[in-house]
Amino acid sequence: MKILYPEIQPFQTFFLATNSVHQVYVELSGNPNGIPVIFLHGGPCSGTKPDHRRFFNPEQYQIILFDQRGSGQSTPFGELNANTTQDLVNDMEAIRNKLAIEKWLVFGGSWGAALALVYVAQHPTVVLGLVLRAVFLARQRDLAWYAKDGANRIYPEQWLQLMASLPEPSTDLLTTLCQIFWGDDDALKAQAAKPWLTWGALTALGNDYQPKALDINERSFLQIKMELHYAQNAYFLTENQLLQSCGHLQHIPAIIIHGRQDFFMSYRGGF
Known part of the structure; x- marks a missing residue:
């Protein structure tokens, strides 16, 4: 059973201007005077959803959601220029400064957990604590397990459907998908999109x-x-960067949540 707090609506929304074409959607809900917490969605590009507000007690927290560049309600949707991990970290700091928040709690799951670790490594003095769910460390070994050899052994039927959607057999799924989705054949994109999603x-x-x-x-x-x-650019991180940075973060309170269904992310996360 999934138990969330009751549905709530934002009390403030705005678009954060950047030094690029991107306009980043930000919303605030809960208690305006509560403990600030920023929610980092996964993906990249999955965007925030109304239920994400419901992870937090609205009486205790000022809940800050934002759609990362090119995601959700941020514009332009899908824009890749000036869209890197460092850009997202900079946006988080711009949001914190705009809201005049001294310190906040950082909450992230999957890709959002990786982004949270990048952020706190750069800005440890403004973080009250970390909540990480279904941790993903964005290493090449993790990506290979997902898209080459590992998860295919657990879900072989769906893997075979994914392979069958490609125009020809491939041993490098990500490169093949890049060729498809940067190409001009919309029918081929549609053929591969559903199995990949x-x-x-x-x-x-x-x-x-x-x-x-x-x-x-x-x-x-x-x-x-x-x-x-993001995948083809190694998430704009060096290999094992997130684990190497954790030794400097021991003074920051952290909770890592790994459920029974997070076995896949468990390997990707290295915990």
Whole structure:
């Protein structure tokens, strides 16, 4: 059973201007005088959802959600220029300064957990604590387990469907997908999009995954391109950068939550 706090609406929304084409959507809900907590969504490019506000007690927390560059309600959707991990970290600091927050709690899951660790490594003095869920360390070994050899042994049926969606057999799935989604053949993109999105949902949710009809459109293509943009650029991190930075963060209170269905992320996270 999933137990969340009651549905709430934001009391403030705005778009954060950047030094680029990006306009970053930010919303505040809960208690304006409560403990500030910033929520970092996964993906990259999955965006925030109304239920994300419900992770936090609205009487105790000032809940800050933002859609990372090119995601959700941020504009332009799917824009890859000036869209790196460091850009996202800079946006977080710009949000904190705009809201005149001295210190805040940082909450992230999956890719959001990786982003949280990058942020706190650079700005440890402004972090009250960390809550990390389904940790992902964005290493090449983690990505290879997901998209080459590892998860395919756990979900072989869906893996075979994904491989069958490619125009020809491939031993380098990510490179092949990049060729497809940076190409001009929309029919081929649509053919590969559904199995790829299904693969991501299945490996993230495990036994909780429920097959559903997917509306594949241009927005789907842009979302996938952003995922691939980060993956092909090693998430703009050096190998093992996040683990190497953790030794300097021992003074920051942290909670790591790994559930039974997080076995996949458990390997990716290295814990």
